[in-house]
Amino acid sequence: MTSLAAPVLDVSAASPNADALRRQREWNVRSTGLSNSTLELILLPTEQCNFRCTYCYEDFAIGRMPQGVVDGVMALIRRRAAGLKHLHLNYFGGEPLLNMRAVRQISALGKQLHDQGVLRLTSGMTTNGFLLDDAMMEELVGYHCTQLQVSLDGWGDAHDRSRPKRNGGPTFDRIWANILSAAQSSRDFSMLLRVHLMPGNEEGVLRLAERINASCSDDRFQVLLKKVGNWGGRDPNHPAVYDEASDHFSNFYDRVRNSLSRVSDVGADESGGNAAKAAEAEGTAPFICYAARGNSLVVRANGRLNKCTVALSSKGNDVGEIRADGTISIDADRMAPWMRGLATMDAEQLRCPATHVLSGGR
């Protein structure tokens, strides 16, 4: 892989290298966000879920992706394949494993194009892990869907309190068994264990950290610590959330972080994470959210196109639709604000365009 990171430069205002660095930064951002060589599709095979997490922001108003939308996604991939070098399929939901029929069809096409040497396929999935048993892992890895993310709220009851099944039943034991099964296999995957921090689950999270260290110690596993936020969930049992600036949160975060042997710094806090900040400080790799990129689209189960996977019910996030023939229609006036950072190079607009777009800052 060619490394195009800029060499260490003298960036003092008087230095001619400051202009070179600025141009390098611009190029880095724009080649990431505007290149037609890559296409990322974040696909929601279903917006239904077998869980009812107490802090979930989704409204579950839309069901499974109908065949017409699946056909449209596949047709779009076929239309673009010849000009693509990299296709990234990212499955989200709802719980994507509840509609494996769609995942299979779309992934099989991507794999076929990869195997034919037309493009390189990478793929990931955000799943609650309940259905991620050994057979499912085998199938997903076969489709190059190797970048997996599973959320945990603590050990045992701590998890089950806030991540119950739709019928209220427990979920932790089965998920943990699936994670152990993956860990004991020799498959090539990466699994990000997203551990949520919220008031009341401190003990459960610390116990979980011990078990992760003991059972998920190889380099396929990473842990991401995330504070639970309030993103619009309407469950009356929505947990309290930490004030990021509070000493209580900082102490909890530090205790968990120090107890883990493998933890991802990137994205560890709401302002972006230490590693990312370091890269940003170097001046070569500013954060770019996928929603800020022109070559990334969210395909909802109903065929509508979004930019952001969080603000699913926001009108400004509804930027177009995909048709069964694989063509798309885009509302340029709605699409443009998401990509504004690519023109302005404003760090905040690149980092999280949603906060700017959805607050009406157009």
Next chain:
Amino acid sequence: MNYTSKGAATALLAAMSIAGTASPAAASIVGKPAAVVQLDENGMIAIAGIEADAALTAMYDQSPAEVFEYAMDVNGIHCTTNNNAGCNTVAGCGGTFV
């Protein structure tokens, strides 16, 4: 889709350059960047009417292969995307994938 030409690339450079300034003339472009960047019905990105990879090459003297290598480095190998609004997709997690 229009492909690059020297004249178009020059116009593009001007447009993007203006977009990066704080002048009153820039405000209209910054406020409505759809005029500069748009997607066609295949999801292909064009910048001021120029296919995007060609436009990037014209703007920064980097070949399409280099554009791809960089984009892969960021998107495919080391995913540095991170949505601070609390996004929980793999794409948004900021994790590093090999």
